[in-house]
Amino acid sequence: MPRVPLEITRRDLLKSGLAAGAAGLVGTNGLRGAPAMAAGPDEDAWYRQGEIRTTYNVCDMCPWHCGVVVHSVDGVVHKIDGNPHDPKSRGMLCPRGQAGVSFLYDPDRLRAPMVRTGERGEGRFQEVEWDFALDLIAQKLNQIKERSGQESVAIFGHTAGDSWWAEHFAQAWGTPNAAKPSSSLCISPREEASLLTFGTPVGGHExxxxxxxxxxxxxxxxxxxxxxxxxxxxxxxxxxxxxxxxxxxxxxxxxxxxxxxxxxxxxxxxxxxxxxxxxxxxxxxxxxxxxxxxxxxxxxxxxxxxxxxxxxxxxxxxxxxxxxxxxxxxxxxxxxxxxxxxPGRHVTWYGNDTQRMRAVFIVNALLGAYGRHGGMYFNQAPYIQDVPHPPYAVAGSAGGCAAEPGDDDELGELPTGPTGKARADGARETFLQGPTAMQELIDPMITGDPYRIEALICYGVNLLHSVPDPERTKEALRNLELFVAIDVLPQEHIAWADIVLPESTYLERYDELFTMAHRTPYIHLREPAIEPLYDTKPGWWMAKELGERVGLENFFRWDDLEEYLTTRLRSVGSDLDDLRDRRGVIVQEGRPFLEDFEGSSPFATPSGKIELYAQSLANAGLDPLPVYEPVEDPPEGYFRLLYGRHPVHTFAKTQNTPVLSEAFSENELWLNDEVAVELGVADGERVMLENQDGATSGPIKVKATPRIRHDAVFMAHGFGSDAPELTRAHGRGASDTKLQTRYALDPICGGAGLRVNFVRITLEA
Ligand code: SF4
Structure with a gap:
C-alpha cells in the first residue's frame, strides 16, 4: 500500500524550497536561502531519511510543461526541481511548479471510482470497483452508439493527458465532437491566423x-x-x-x-x-x-x-x-x-479575434521578423514515430496547444474548411469550420439541434469554470444520458456526473511522451515518482480499459505504457533506460531561421509565401484583410469585465492546492480608484457583481487603484468555487465564468470571445 503523508506542512515546504518559490522563480538548488538550512544541518531533513529516488517528469501545474526532476524517499515525494537539460525550464520553476508536491498530497483528492446515487448536482455517490464503473460506461456508450451513432458522444479534454481522450479515443470511437478549452477558449484565433498567414500554427511555445x-x-x-x-x-x-x-x-x-x-x-x-x-x-x-x-x-x-x-x-x-x-x-x-x-495566449476576446491576430502577424511580417534572428524562429516538432494502429474513424478536431502539423497525415481525403484544415463530417454536419468549439457543443445537449449529444466524457476540464454560462451548462448536464467525469479533484462539475473516475496525478503515472515543437525540438519523459495514491488510475489506463470494452482493442495493442513508450522511443534509437540516462530529455536539431532552408520555402501556405492577403478567406466569403469591427460599449452603470491570471494560480485548477491557497486564497476586483470614490466603495470592501443578464457572483474584495481605466474592471480567473468538497477553494472570491453568460463566436476559428460581458457593482447584502 503506498504511503500517504498525513500532512505536508508549510514547514516541510520551507525545507524543500517551495516557500522561497512562492516569491519568484527557484533554481535547481531550491534549498538556497530556506530558513531551515540557514539554521544549520537538520538531522530530521527528508533527504537524510533514506535513499533519494530521482525520476523525470513534466510539470502539469500549467500548460507551459517545464521539464522537472522529482526527488522522493521511501515512496514519498519531497521536492521538485527544474530539469537543467530541458530547453523549456532550463533548471528553473515557478512557484506553482514546486507546489506539485502540495497538489499531490491535497487531502481533498478523489480517491475511488464512484457512481451517482442522488439527483444530478447533489453530489451523492457510492464508491465502486473499477471493473464495475468501466463496464457500466461501456454498456451505456454501446447503447447510445447503436441508437444514435458515435457522434452523439462528446469528449472534452484538458491538461497533458487529454490526448488519450479528446484525440486518440475520440478519433478511434468516431466522434468529431471532441473539444479542448485550450483551443476554443484560448489560442484558436492565433493558431488559425498563423496558419492563414504563415502556413503553420504558432505551437505551444511562442x-x-x-x-x-x-x-x-x-x-x-x-x-x-x-x-x-x-x-x-x-x-x-x-x-x-x-x-x-x-x-x-x-x-x-x-x-x-x-x-x-x-x-x-x-x-x-x-x-x-x-x-x-x-x-x-x-x-x-x-x-x-x-x-x-x-x-x-x-x-x-x-x-x-x-x-x-x-x-x-x-x-x-x-x-x-x-x-x-x-x-x-x-x-x-x-x-x-x-x-x-x-502572439500571446488566451486571445479569444471579441469574436473577431482571428482577424486581430492576422493583423498582429502582418505587423511582424512588415518588420521582417519571421524566420530572422531576434525575431520569431520556426518551431519544429521532433521526429518520432507513433505506435501503429488502424486508421481512425474521424480526423482530429479538438485543436489545442499540442496540435502539430501532420497529425492528420494518415486520413486521406477529407472535407476542408476555409483554412484548408481537414475536417471529419461523419454522417452529419459539423458545427463550425475551425477546430470544434467546446461551448458550441453545449446547445446540442439541450436542443438536439442539429442532433442530440447524449453522452459526455470530461477529462480534466473544470467544466463549470471554463465554459461560459455555467447555468446553461448545468441544464445541458441534466439532459445527458451519460456524464463521465475524470479528474484528480472534486471540482464543481463532479457533483453532476453519473460516474466519476479518479485520476492519479502526473507525479504518479507514466504518460504520453511530450514531443515539443521548439527551436531545438525535443522529447521529454513523464514517469511516476511513486505508486498511485488511493484507488486512482492513470488516464491512459482508463482509456485502454474502456477502449477494450467498446471494441476499440486494436487501438490499444500494447500491455502497458512502458511498452508503448519503448515502441515509440525505438524509432529514435532510444528506450526508457536510455532516456533516463539522458536525464529524461532527447534534444534534436531544428531549422529555426530562413537561412536553414537553403532556398526552399518554410511557409506552408498555398502560395509558399507569407499571405498578407488571405485568398482562402476571400474564397470563403470572409475578409481577406483584417477589418476593425466596433464592439458594444458598456451600458450606463456597467463596466467591461476583464479577467486574467494571478502568478500563483493556473486557471481554476490550483486554488485548492494547500500551499498555493495559503499564498493567495481569493481574487480581488480591480476598480479605478476615482470610480470607487464615485460609487462610495472603499478599498478592501467586499462587493457583489451582477452582469447584464442578471447573473451574479461574489462577494469579492475591491482593489481600488489608478492602474485600470474608468470603463473596465479586472479579476483573476478561476475563483469562486461552489464545491464544498474543495475545502480551501470553496466560497473564496468571485467566479468570472458565472458572469460570462454571453460570448461572441469567431466565424473563422470557432473561438468564444468572452470580453463581451459587462458587470455592475452592488454592495454586499
Ligand atoms: S506551473 Fe510553472 S513550473 Fe510548472 S509548467 Fe507552468 S511555468 Fe513551468
Missing amino acids: PLDWAELECLTLIGSHIGEDSRNTVMQDFAGLHGRGGTIIVVDPRFSSAATKADHWLPIKPGTDTALLLAWIHVLITEELYDAAYLDRWATGFDQLAEHVRDMTPEWAAEITDLPAEAIRDTARAMAEHAPRAVIM
Missing part, C-alpha cells in the same frame, strides 16, 4: 528569439501575472539589457510597469491600433521591402486597404494619442527585424 530580441510589444499579454517560467526569465533578460518594451493594455499590468511605452487602450479597439501601425509602417516606408519582395504576397492590397487608417483615425477609436501610435510604430521599425508583437 517562438520568439529572445536572446537577440531588441523590441517586444505585448497586446493583452500579462507576463509576470501569467507566470510562464521561461517567458518570465526571458522577459527579465530583455528588460535587464535595456530592450524596448511596448505594452498595450487597459490596465497598468505588471509587464506595463516595466514598459517604455504603455498604451492604455480602450478595450475592444486593438485591431484599429494594429491597422494604424500597419499604415505608419507602409506610408513612412519603414517596412522590410527586400524581405517582403522575397517572402510575401498581397502587399499592394494591404497598402490600399490601410491607406486611410491613419493614427488620427485610430486615436478617435482607441482613446490613444495619435503621436503615441506613430511613435510606437517607429520604435518597432527602429529595431526591425529584432522586433516582435508577441
Whole structure:
C-alpha cells in the first residue's frame, strides 16, 4: 500500500524550497536561502531519511510543461526541481511548479471510482470497483452508439493527458465532437491566423528569439501575472539589457510597469491600433521591402486597404494619442527585424479575434521578423514515430496547444474548411469550420439541434469554470444520458456526473511522451515518482480499459505504457533506460531561421509565401484583410469585465492546492480608484457583481487603484468555487465564468470571445 503523508506542512515546504518559490522563480538548488538550512544541518531533513529516488517528469501545474526532476524517499515525494537539460525550464520553476508536491498530497483528492446515487448536482455517490464503473460506461456508450451513432458522444479534454481522450479515443470511437478549452477558449484565433498567414500554427511555445530580441510589444499579454517560467526569465533578460518594451493594455499590468511605452487602450479597439501601425509602417516606408519582395504576397492590397487608417483615425477609436501610435510604430521599425508583437495566449476576446491576430502577424511580417534572428524562429516538432494502429474513424478536431502539423497525415481525403484544415463530417454536419468549439457543443445537449449529444466524457476540464454560462451548462448536464467525469479533484462539475473516475496525478503515472515543437525540438519523459495514491488510475489506463470494452482493442495493442513508450522511443534509437540516462530529455536539431532552408520555402501556405492577403478567406466569403469591427460599449452603470491570471494560480485548477491557497486564497476586483470614490466603495470592501443578464457572483474584495481605466474592471480567473468538497477553494472570491453568460463566436476559428460581458457593482447584502 503506498504511503500517504498525513500532512505536508508549510514547514516541510520551507525545507524543500517551495516557500522561497512562492516569491519568484527557484533554481535547481531550491534549498538556497530556506530558513531551515540557514539554521544549520537538520538531522530530521527528508533527504537524510533514506535513499533519494530521482525520476523525470513534466510539470502539469500549467500548460507551459517545464521539464522537472522529482526527488522522493521511501515512496514519498519531497521536492521538485527544474530539469537543467530541458530547453523549456532550463533548471528553473515557478512557484506553482514546486507546489506539485502540495497538489499531490491535497487531502481533498478523489480517491475511488464512484457512481451517482442522488439527483444530478447533489453530489451523492457510492464508491465502486473499477471493473464495475468501466463496464457500466461501456454498456451505456454501446447503447447510445447503436441508437444514435458515435457522434452523439462528446469528449472534452484538458491538461497533458487529454490526448488519450479528446484525440486518440475520440478519433478511434468516431466522434468529431471532441473539444479542448485550450483551443476554443484560448489560442484558436492565433493558431488559425498563423496558419492563414504563415502556413503553420504558432505551437505551444511562442517562438520568439529572445536572446537577440531588441523590441517586444505585448497586446493583452500579462507576463509576470501569467507566470510562464521561461517567458518570465526571458522577459527579465530583455528588460535587464535595456530592450524596448511596448505594452498595450487597459490596465497598468505588471509587464506595463516595466514598459517604455504603455498604451492604455480602450478595450475592444486593438485591431484599429494594429491597422494604424500597419499604415505608419507602409506610408513612412519603414517596412522590410527586400524581405517582403522575397517572402510575401498581397502587399499592394494591404497598402490600399490601410491607406486611410491613419493614427488620427485610430486615436478617435482607441482613446490613444495619435503621436503615441506613430511613435510606437517607429520604435518597432527602429529595431526591425529584432522586433516582435508577441502572439500571446488566451486571445479569444471579441469574436473577431482571428482577424486581430492576422493583423498582429502582418505587423511582424512588415518588420521582417519571421524566420530572422531576434525575431520569431520556426518551431519544429521532433521526429518520432507513433505506435501503429488502424486508421481512425474521424480526423482530429479538438485543436489545442499540442496540435502539430501532420497529425492528420494518415486520413486521406477529407472535407476542408476555409483554412484548408481537414475536417471529419461523419454522417452529419459539423458545427463550425475551425477546430470544434467546446461551448458550441453545449446547445446540442439541450436542443438536439442539429442532433442530440447524449453522452459526455470530461477529462480534466473544470467544466463549470471554463465554459461560459455555467447555468446553461448545468441544464445541458441534466439532459445527458451519460456524464463521465475524470479528474484528480472534486471540482464543481463532479457533483453532476453519473460516474466519476479518479485520476492519479502526473507525479504518479507514466504518460504520453511530450514531443515539443521548439527551436531545438525535443522529447521529454513523464514517469511516476511513486505508486498511485488511493484507488486512482492513470488516464491512459482508463482509456485502454474502456477502449477494450467498446471494441476499440486494436487501438490499444500494447500491455502497458512502458511498452508503448519503448515502441515509440525505438524509432529514435532510444528506450526508457536510455532516456533516463539522458536525464529524461532527447534534444534534436531544428531549422529555426530562413537561412536553414537553403532556398526552399518554410511557409506552408498555398502560395509558399507569407499571405498578407488571405485568398482562402476571400474564397470563403470572409475578409481577406483584417477589418476593425466596433464592439458594444458598456451600458450606463456597467463596466467591461476583464479577467486574467494571478502568478500563483493556473486557471481554476490550483486554488485548492494547500500551499498555493495559503499564498493567495481569493481574487480581488480591480476598480479605478476615482470610480470607487464615485460609487462610495472603499478599498478592501467586499462587493457583489451582477452582469447584464442578471447573473451574479461574489462577494469579492475591491482593489481600488489608478492602474485600470474608468470603463473596465479586472479579476483573476478561476475563483469562486461552489464545491464544498474543495475545502480551501470553496466560497473564496468571485467566479468570472458565472458572469460570462454571453460570448461572441469567431466565424473563422470557432473561438468564444468572452470580453463581451459587462458587470455592475452592488454592495454586499
Ligand atoms: S511555468 Fe510553472 S506551473 Fe507552468 S509548467 Fe513551468 S513550473 Fe510548472
